[in-house]
Amino acid sequence: MVVFSGDLDKVLAAFVIATGAASMGDSVTMFFTFWGLNALRRGGSQAGGKTFLDRMFGMMMPNGASALKLSNLNMGGMGTALMKHVMHSKNVDSLPDLMAQARQMGVKIVACSMSMGVMGLKREELIDGIELGGVAAFLGESDDAGMTLFI
């Protein structure tokens, strides 16, 4: 599974599918690239030693799973807040909850090293328990996968 998008709704869908598949005994690898990397950011301040442009990109992109926004009806953040409220009131797991479950279930999370370079993200800005890898790693995994999705 490639997670390219950093939209809250799409990343949620990715983790619902991933945890669902893992609970059915499938082995799951999620390869986060480009905007999807924002879901793996740790939150808090950026690492030192970044160029001005890297720092600027880092400031403009959502910093971590709790900062992602809906792809539709975001309405300046209001739609996203409402959706989180509705999910909570209906006892649907939040994204951080699903991510924790995925990791407990052994879902492998890989951050695309090339995209990290382009977007100026450093390893220490991402959450723990993930691997770094390139396209070759992803292609190696997906070669014998029963299903691959681009989200």
Added chain:
Amino acid sequence: MVVFSGDLDKVLAAFVIATGAASMGDSVTMFFTFWGLNALRRGGSQAGGKTFLDRMFGMMMPNGASALKLSNLNMGGMGTALMKHVMHSKNVDSLPDLMAQARQMGVKIVACSMSMGVMGLKREELIDGIELGGVAAFLGESDDAGMTLFI
């Protein structure tokens, strides 16, 4: 096939692929989730007994296949209207036509029950001839599928 998007162009692509595959004798299941559910709405007024927020979400989202919009060049609806006009004048099937064909061809259409809950959509607000199912249903289908797409 997962249909996550509710953009007219993407849902069109999904049904073009689905009817194409069905006409080649493949068995096809389309799993509609999140914004994609809007393509399955019946149109008309909402069901009774919904909370204020559910009703509000229902009002803000497109109500049925004819109400979907392009992901690009929508231009306040003008681009979408133009695209429909161009498709009609070039004898390309409209989305409602393709959906009817898909159902005649035996394409299985499943609405994601979890997303319906989150978005406050009720069974009676969706068109006839579809099933409800969870992620497990989708994963069960896709386990022995030759191809899975996330649209």
Added chain:
Amino acid sequence: MVVFSGDLDKVLAAFVIATGAASMGDSVTMFFTFWGLNALRRGGSQAGGKTFLDRMFGMMMPNGASALKLSNLNMGGMGTALMKHVMHSKNVDSLPDLMAQARQMGVKIVACSMSMGVMGLKREELIDGIELGGVAAFLGESDDAGMTLFI
């Protein structure tokens, strides 16, 4: 691989995966449809003999790989320009470079003939070295593919 999107970042991802897979010895077919076709446009002026609407769509859509925009943070073109600058300064291949590599590596590029009709694009407006095909062609290819992605 279906390339539906005409966003710079997604088309880049598609070609990174395609060239990666080709370099590992896989045979790769990219099927460009809808907005994705814009990546295959030749640039320059439009072909003659188009209807007014076709010409207008042609004017409003990006004309070629160098004209594509980011799906996020485009900011009136400034974000896209910055991203290209950053990629260049970090020695990451640009989209036109990747496309040339893909073709040298034997990646097969197919333009969806139905979408070309809908969007009013003519064969001579697209770059050389590509084939035209319909959905059946795509489904034929993907039937025995190890992996299919919808980007």
